[in-house]
Amino acid sequence: MRLQMHSIHFDADQKLIDFIQKKADKLDTYFDRIIDGEVFMRLDKHEKNENKIVEIKMNVPGKTLFAKHQSDSFEGAADEAVEALRRQIKKFKEKVVLAKQ
Numbered sequence: 001m002r003l004q005m006h007s008i009h010f011d012a013d014q015k016l017i018d019f020i021q022k023k024a025d026k027l028d029t030y031f032d033r034i035i036d037g038e039v040f041m042r043l044d045k046h047e048k049n050e051n052k053i054v055e056i057k058m059n060v061p062g063k064t065l066f067a068k069h070q071s072d073s074f075e076g077a078a079d080e081a082v083e084a085l086r087r088q089i090k091k092f093k094e095k096v097v098l099a100k101q
Helices: 014-029 074-100
Strands: 002-008 036-043 052-060 063-071
Touching: 002 014, 014 036, 014 052, 014 074, 052 074, 063 074
Parallel strands: 002 036
Antiparallel strands: 036 052, 052 063
């Protein structure tokens, strides 16, 4: 799956980008018609702890799915956001299958 990565207020290293890409690629196992997506990694300057925010937007046929999570690490926030998207994708897929019946 093609993901555009955006890091806001910092420069993301390749290891972090690869980690998020690998996590998001697993979503293809739940629904193989994901078109593309965007990932926004943001560093919130106001918070002392849990100042890393990951927002993921996925485009599927006819709908855009979105998840946003905040954690003390980008990896943790990405894990939570991907998990939220997994639940959304499964629910979306069930609706598509029911609509076709």
